Amino acid sequence: MIDNYNRQINYLRVSVTDKCNLRCRYCMPEEGVPHREHKDMMTVDETFMAIKAAAELGIKKIRITGGEPLVKRGIINLCREVAEIPGIEEVCMTTNGILLPQMAEDLKAAGVDRLNISLDTLDPEKFHYITRVGQLQDVLDGMKAAEEAGFENTKINCVLMGGFNDDEIEDFVNLTREKPIEVRFIELMPIGGGIGFDKQQFVSCEEVLKRVPELEPMNQEDGVAKLYKIPGAPGRVGLIRPISCEFCEGCNKIRLTADGKIKPCLHSDLEIPLKGLMQEEMTEALRKSILDKPERREELDADNPSRAGRDMNQIGG
Ligand code: SAM
């Protein structure tokens, strides 16, 4: 469906839970999510219905996210059912990878097309620090499991944080010399836990190009990522600049939160409720959400935090 600013909206990001088995400092509070009544959260059946309604309006790509989507009970069945909805061409998932050793094969069999795995450091101690509770080896095992299950074109999401992982930029880029993966550097956003970060920690993606001048731009753009390559390497590097660039003009997505609200723009507090509606009513609410999608986000930098009004684990990235 085309919105009021002539953008083709064909991508829905679905946060299936706000719960997570990690506690990344830039994302969610240490104590985890506030308790919510079960009745206030979308059931798997309601989420499926919402995606079906979205498909009727021309949504073609679904990204399952969270919180951590793999901790959601019934996630494999949901993926299988979503992959079969007429009109849905691509089902992707963003995960921290911790549970992939147990679940990668089932996800593949359920029809999930591609995975984005979040990984901000290759150092076990730094990993434990930034996630507050996690073990790096679990994610590395998860990446291996994804490859063995047959997932291709896996993307690694790395949030750039000055003084934390900017010294690992070369190491991350080097991963693309070995395997046909895409390492995506993402600028830290002042949203959720990211709001408390020091100004100096907001590092622009330009830093990647300064550190690795060998990177050559590719002609392709992949939605929000500008793509680069080390000549001759099998993989590629994506730069996602939510702070230093504004990509609202080409934004093709809307988001569904785990408590059943459509967010037409990540950084706006505008939310349209779907929970409790029948499928036709959901279609109408989605239509309205697309038409109400703001033209652009407001100013966003360390001094002007996001107006999203939620932590990232509640929105899904
Ligand atoms: N738990 C899954 C994961 O970590 O991949 C999916 C949900 S997580 C909210 C989705 C993405 O949002 C992750 O890649 C994470 O690094 C990113 N993210 C969370 N908070 C962020 C922030 N303040 N700035 C930039 N990216 C953020």
Ligand code: SF4
């Ligand atoms: Fe969990 Fe993902 Fe947020 Fe980390 S970024 S706390 S893994 S939801």
